[in-house]
Amino acid sequence: MEMNATYNSFVALGDSFTEGMSDLLPDGSYRGWADRLAARLAARTPGFRYANLAVRGKLIGQIVDEQVDLAAAMEADVVTLVGGLNDTLRPACDMGRVRGLLEEAVERLAPSCGQLVLMRSPGRRGPVMERFRPRMEELFRYVDELADRHGALVVDLYGAPVMGDPRLWDLDRLHLTGEGHRRVAEAVWQALGLPAEEDWRAPLGSTVPERWLTRRVSDARFARQHLGPWVARRLTGRSSGDGRPAKRPQLLPYQDSRDSSLS
Known part of the structure; x- marks a missing residue:
């Protein structure tokens, strides 16, 4: 990977992780790591172009059918593909x-772009995700194999302990907060050979542990507001x-005044 390289275009494919949930903007839309990365790349290169084809909830088959050919035809300098995790869940x-x-x-x-970037997606610690962890890790091993065969980069978010810190995850426990997305943007930025601005793997500061009752109330709210509807959608195929x-x-x-702040 050329250090301090120049990139003129970027296309992102995937699901809610790449769409940017839950990195909420004041107008109710989502920013996310891909938008944050695009803003930083655009600040370096006049005329920089960006597309984000990601849509929340998409399975890998839908990403292949609805996004891959569009992205390949764009022939971008950088293409990121993050998919399959929804299938494992x-x-x-x-x-x-x-x-x-x-x-x-x-x-x-891979043949249609300058650099393909794959990811080992982050995983929040907790009992719900433990059930699906063997599938997730099987998926990530295959991501590594594909990257080796096709010259893709792999950003290993799953292997960074800080990305499992509950404080980087929204109340639904499925999507990263703004701080989580900011760290992902920095991780991809560095993988592309651009100068590091921080250590995205650095642990968060210590905090006072929540009381048992507070955790149970939080768990109950999560189950009612997020886990129940999520399970219902999975069971009904929605x-x-x-x-x-x-x-x-x-x-x-790329022009978006909402993303003028790069951090």
């Missing part, structure tokens, strides 16, 4: 199919992204 998951679809996506994207368009469907010059 379904009650029934055919990991062979997930691997095959991920391989199809990588084979179509998705929070059904009918929702991509946030930036075209590769256009």
Whole structure:
């Protein structure tokens, strides 16, 4: 990887993680790590172009069908692909199919862009995620294999202990806070050979542990407001992204005053 390289265009593919939930802006929209990274890249390069095809809730098959060909046709300098994790969180998951679809996506994207970037997604610590952890780790091992075969970069968020800190996760325990997204943007920035501005792996400062009753009340609220609806969608095959368009469907010059702050 060339250090301090110049990138003129960036396309992001994926699901809610790349769409930017729950990095909420004042107008009710989401920013997220990909928007944050695009803002930083645009500040270095006049005429920089950016597209974000990610839509919350998408499975890897939907990403392949709806996003991959569009992204490949854009022939961007940088393409990020993060997908498959939603599949692993379904009650029934055919990991062979997930691997095959991920391989199809990588084979179509890698030749069409300057640099393909894959990720080992972060995982919040907790009993709900423990059930799905073997599938997640199988997916991440295959991400590493594909990267080796196709010259892609891998950003290992899963291997960074700080990314499992509950304070980097929103109340739904599925999506990163603004601080979490900011760290992901820095991680990808560094993977692309650009000068580090901070140690994104640095642990958060210590805090006073919550009392037992406070934790139980928080758990009950989470189960009622987030876990129950999430399980219901999985059981019925519905998705929070059904009918929702991509946030930036075209590769256009990046201009967004909301992202003028890079941190």
